[in-house]
Amino acid sequence: MLLFLIRRVATMLLTAICLTFIVFYLTNLPPNLEKLAKSEASARMSDEDVASWIERYGYAQPVLVRYGEWLGLLPGWTRSEDGEITGRCIPRGSDPAEAPARCGILQGNWGTSTVFKAPVAEIIGTRLAATGWLMFWVMAVMVPASLLIGVLSGMREGSRLDRGLSIFSIASTATPEYVSGVVLIALFASSTTGISPLLNSWGLIEDKTLFLGTATSALDGITFWNFTLPVMTIALYGIGYIARMTRASMTEVMTAQYIRTARLKGVSFRNVVMKHALRNALIAPFTVIMLQFPWLLNGVVIVETLFNYKGFGWTLVQAAGNNDIELLLACSVVAVIVVLVTQLISDIGYVFLNPRIRLA
Numbered sequence: 001m002l003l004f005l006i007r008r009v010a011t012m013l014l015t016a017i018c019l020t021f022i023v024f025y026l027t028n029l030p031p032n033l034e035k036l037a038k039s040e041a042s043a044r045m046s047d048e049d050v051a052s053w054i055e056r057y058g059y060a061q062p063v064l065v066r067y068g069e070w071l072g073l074l075p076g077w078t079r080s081e082d083g084e085i086t087g088r089c090i091p092r093g094s095d096p097a098e099a100p101a102r103c104g105i106l107q108g109n110w111g112t113s114t115v116f117k118a119p120v121a122e123i124i125g126t127r128l129a130a131t132g133w134l135m136f137w138v139m140a141v142m143v144p145a146s147l148l149i150g151v152l153s154g155m156r157e158g159s160r161l162d163r164g165l166s167i168f169s170i171a172s173t174a175t176p177e178y179v180s181g182v183v184l185i186a187l188f189a190s191s192t193t194g195i196s197p198l199l200n201s202w203g204l205i206e207d208k209t210l211f212l213g214t215a216t217s218a219l220d221g222i223t224f225w226n227f228t229l230p231v232m233t234i235a236l237y238g239i240g241y242i243a244r245m246t247r248a249s250m251t252e253v254m255t256a257q258y259i260r261t262a263r264l265k266g267v268s269f270r271n272v273v274m275k276h277a278l279r280n281a282l283i284a285p286f287t288v289i290m291l292q293f294p295w296l297l298n299g300v301v302i303v304e305t306l307f308n309y310k311g312f313g314w315t316l317v318q319a320a321g322n323n324d325i326e327l328l329l330a331c332s333v334v335a336v337i338v339v340l341v342t343q344l345i346s347d348i349g350y351v352f353l354n355p356r357i358r359l360a
Contacts, residue, residue: 012340023332072104111326131311142235150246173240181233189213215309250281290346294339
């Protein structure tokens, strides 16, 4: 196990370096740097002024050198202007002798956002925490519901219950978030359409809508009224996929010879399912469930934008739309780490779910 972990961690580090370098290279292409110069200085800058700005702020160096500075493996660039020494690690007005030589992400310096005018690490921490609560409640709803649907379908393959749950699973998976989100808003968060006007006219609800169509207030405090619709929008899409995988795995296990032997020995159907079939049937869904974490982290972009919930996905949209290079790079690093860590947890979980699986 230890050797396996060492190999996987080494592979993860190499993968992270390759992926972050690709993102760094794409975000630092000349058109993006020209756009950054004009947004930071003046939109009416000439080509000569743009080139001078890029040179002044260290963007004219080779991409490998700038990538090393961004990581914190190489010393930051410096320049002397009007007798004052400034640079990547030397803010204007500070003492160069007290400034560190390296100031990359390995030293905890993620840069400053050009859009929000705040440290990137502070922004990422706040927005990632907001998305973390959204992911927690989505998983709390999605995983039990999808496993229950999949197990019930797989237990009674071909029955009416199986067909009904299969139709629901396929329909939820085939409906993207931006469609289901709009439908849920129209049904439950509109004062003119859906069931809210009826419930209000009958005196069952005091407000004009059953749920809020925006989750902005959830940043101050999560309630059932402002968080239900975004959670259900994301959960509905994932429930169908996990349920279908669980059903397929459960159906295969229920036809195995040891299940038939247990039934012939007089073991109750409930014990056969709970003690013999369920554990083996959860191996494939476990992988799918672990893959939901990176999907949730990046798939919340649509939902957070739709419900104006200022989390990680909303921040990623703002960074990409406003050419905020430092913030965009930080978002990519977080996404890469989440994907690699969840894959590692998924591989380790195989062993505990099925002892017959050995780490090669």
